[in-house]
Amino acid sequence: MADPFLSIQHVRKSFGATTVVEDFNLDVERGEFVSFLGPSGCGKTTVLRMVAGFEEPSAGTIVVGGKDITRLKPNQRNVGMVFQAYALFPNLTVAQNIGFGLKVAGMPRADIDARVAEMLGIIKLPQMADRYPYQLSGGQQQRIALARAIAPKPKLLLLDEPLSALDAKVRVSLREEIRSIQKKLGITTIFVTHDQEEALSISDRIAVMYGGKAEQVGTPFEIYNRPATKFVANFVGTLNVLEGTVTDAAAGTVRVNSEQVSLKGKLNGSKSGDTLSLALRPEAISLGRQPGRDSSLSGEISEVHFLGSVIRVRVGIGGNTVSLDTFNSPATPPPAVGEKAEISFSSSDMLVLH
Amino acid sequence: MKSGKFWAWLVFALGAAYFFIPLIATVEFSMRMRRGEYSFDAYKVVLGDARFQATFGYSVLAAVFTIILGVLIVVPAAYWIRLRLPQLRPIVEFITLLPLVIPAIVIVFGYIRMYGSNSPLPFLATDTGTNALLVIGYATLALPYMYRAVDTGLRTIDVRTLTEAAQILGAGWGTIITRVILPNVLIAVLSGAFLTFAIVIGEFTMASLLNRPAFGPYLQNIGANRAYEPAALAIIAFAITWGCMSLIQILSRFAPRSANRPN
Numbered sequence A: 001m002a003d004p005f006l007s008i009q010h011v012r013k014s015f016g017a018t019t020v021v022e023d024f025n026l027d028v029e030r031g032e033f034v035s036f037l038g039p040s041g042c043g044k045t046t047v048l049r050m051v052a053g054f055e056e057p058s059a060g061t062i063v064v065g066g067k068d069i070t071r072l073k074p075n076q077r078n079v080g081m082v083f084q085a086y087a088l089f090p091n092l093t094v095a096q097n098i099g100f101g102l103k104v105a106g107m108p109r110a111d112i113d114a115r116v117a118e119m120l121g122i123i124k125l126p127q128m129a130d131r132y133p134y135q136l137s138g139g140q141q142q143r144i145a146l147a148r149a150i151a152p153k154p155k156l157l158l159l160d161e162p163l164s165a166l167d168a169k170v171r172v173s174l175r176e177e178i179r180s181i182q183k184k185l186g187i188t189t190i191f192v193t194h195d196q197e198e199a200l201s202i203s204d205r206i207a208v209m210y211g212g213k214a215e216q217v218g219t220p221f222e223i224y225n226r227p228a229t230k231f232v233a234n235f236v237g238t239l240n241v242l243e244g245t246v247t248d249a250a251a252g253t254v255r256v257n258s259e260q261v262s263l264k265g266k267l268n269g270s271k272s273g274d275t276l277s278l279a280l281r282p283e284a285i286s287l288g289r290q291p292g293r294d295s296s297l298s299g300e301i302s303e304v305h306f307l308g309s310v311i312r313v314r315v316g317i318g319g320n321t322v323s324l325d326t327f328n329s330p331a332t333p334p335p336a337v338g339e340k341a342e343i344s345f346s347s348s349d350m351l352v353l354h
Numbered sequence B: 001m002k003s004g005k006f007w008a009w010l011v012f013a014l015g016a017a018y019f020f021i022p023l024i025a026t027v028e029f030s031m032r033m034r035r036g037e038y039s040f041d042a043y044k045v046v047l048g049d050a051r052f053q054a055t056f057g058y059s060v061l062a063a064v065f066t067i068i069l070g071v072l073i074v075v076p077a078a079y080w081i082r083l084r085l086p087q088l089r090p091i092v093e094f095i096t097l098l099p100l101v102i103p104a105i106v107i108v109f110g111y112i113r114m115y116g117s118n119s120p121l122p123f124l125a126t127d128t129g130t131n132a133l134l135v136i137g138y139a140t141l142a143l144p145y146m147y148r149a150v151d152t153g154l155r156t157i158d159v160r161t162l163t164e165a166a167q168i169l170g171a172g173w174g175t176i177i178t179r180v181i182l183p184n185v186l187i188a189v190l191s192g193a194f195l196t197f198a199i200v201i202g203e204f205t206m207a208s209l210l211n212r213p214a215f216g217p218y219l220q221n222i223g224a225n226r227a228y229e230p231a232a233l234a235i236i237a238f239a240i241t242w243g244c245m246s247l248i249q250i251l252s253r254f255a256p257r258s259a260n261r262p263n
Helices: A044-052 A094-104 A109-122 A138-150 A168-185 A196-202 A220-225 A230-235 B003-030 B041-048 B050-083 B086-101 B104-115 B127-155 B159-168 B173-184 B186-202 B205-209 B215-225 B229-252
Strands: A006-015 A018-028 A033-037 A059-064 A079-082 A156-160 A188-193 A205-210 A213-218 A240-248 A253-256 A259-262 A275-280 A295-306 A310-317 A320-327 A340-345 A351-353
Touching: A006 A044, A018 A044, A018 A213, A033 A044, A033 A168, A033 A196, A044 A079, A044 A156, A044 A188, A079 A138, A079 B159, A094 A109, A094 A138, A109 A138, A138 A168, A168 A196, A188 A196, A196 A220, A205 A220, A205 A230, A213 A220, A213 A230, A230 A351, A240 A320, A253 A275, A259 A295, A295 A320, A310 A340, B003 B229, B041 B050, B041 B229, B050 B086, B050 B127, B050 B159, B050 B173, B050 B186, B050 B215, B086 B127, B104 B127, B104 B205, B127 B186, B127 B205, B159 B173, B173 B186, B186 B215, B186 B229, B205 B215, B215 B229
Parallel strands: A033 A188, A033 A205, A079 A156, A156 A188
Antiparallel strands: A006 A018, A006 A059, A205 A213, A240 A253, A240 A275, A253 A259, A275 A351, A295 A310, A295 A340, A310 A320
16 A cells, blocks of 8 residues: 555553554555454454544554644644534533534534535435434434534544444444445445454454454455454454364375365474364355365264255264355255255365364 | 322422521512511612622622633533543542532631732732632532532533544634634523622622622621511522522523434
């Protein structure tokens, strides 16, 4: 990346003896949508708050548009932020909330009114200008909060788990709306979430965080299909982990249960006799032998869950259990628990976790 | 009627009698100035007395300054403690309770000793200085009520997130306090203000020992020298206090409603 718009370099944050962010590095291009994804306590919100200016880094620098903002106060950064708890001002109407930042900036009344009307149009709530926050649903409040954040045309938009307090249906529609508005305005955005589906569905890139560090930064496709660490592989998506033993390091063969699987070029210096953790996504596994799948394992069906369009099947293979989904077919009854079963997959889909 | 309900009504009736009988007796007595018939003569005398108007006006003005001083001290302090120094809350709560356990007479003697005409800070050497000291003393007496009212108001809003939301939109501390925090705790501040008003109007010890022409010493003076007027004055003072309490109730209906409800 030649000239990043947002550059977070070697940022560290400690509270007393506890370090919550360690040597965090990230470059974000202008107009990019980057998600910080990780479990609670991984430091993702702390990094976001440092970018906003609510926390001061113990070390490192934060540069936006070529300007070092590390020590600037939040009100000097020209950054917009949407909070999990909406944080609309209860005493102000929707229009006054959206116009708050513009009024603080000293914009003339007529310009504020025009910008507020434009924002209400963008979030598709033009009739709500005179309502108070308590008269709106959670989804509407969060859209107003988004409009308020982008009204002053900030350089950077920060979204701190903005969908967490909403119900599932509203969450999906609002995330699509956020992404569409972000694309339309071309505003560089950082989105904090612990919901992998959210991150995968709307991000240009994802920084998966764990223990105060970015474990992996990549596109949703890379993060899902080529996880760099065991944590990323386990955290993002559903994963079947199988224990295997390297039988011939030179040939790249591994024994899983009593069957051989070829993993040539993936063993990364493992020696014969080493034990490895191997991972397979459920969608990479088929029940029964399928054409084009070069590996198979035998086992016994231990659980069957009928979920409507999909049937989730768990197959016991030695000491491991593998989960896979098959589409429901009205002509074919689901497999029965206790039946012998064979699963097949392409060895190229198997991940070796380090 | 179930026996439980009977006892509840009996307790209620006894409580109401304890409260209302002396009040009704005082009203009745205050109206007996004219022999053989009820009249409002005592009220006319009291309200027409120039000293009543002067002392009441003085105390109202002192109450207004006390409220302004109280708001200027308590709102930023309570806000800052909620925002940045929550660990200090128990200590500050204890300090704000001290005026309830330290008698006003101790505070006023302390003032006389500290700020007498021979001291390095001779507040008591001039009328203006003494008036200022009285207002400061009143603000101290009203501190427990003002602090609790404001703190309760702050508890109903998400102080930290609202502050951060205003900050990120470019607002400085002045804008945050005047346009975001204060409007959302205004009803609580007004509650504190009316309680302060009620305390100041009836306060005797400080005003008397600092020799100020306030309403409290006037009440005492009338009570010691007249028969019917003190009863009329007690009812007037009671009406003022009740008026303040009613205003708190009415204004609380206009409090900004919290928007942070689940979807």
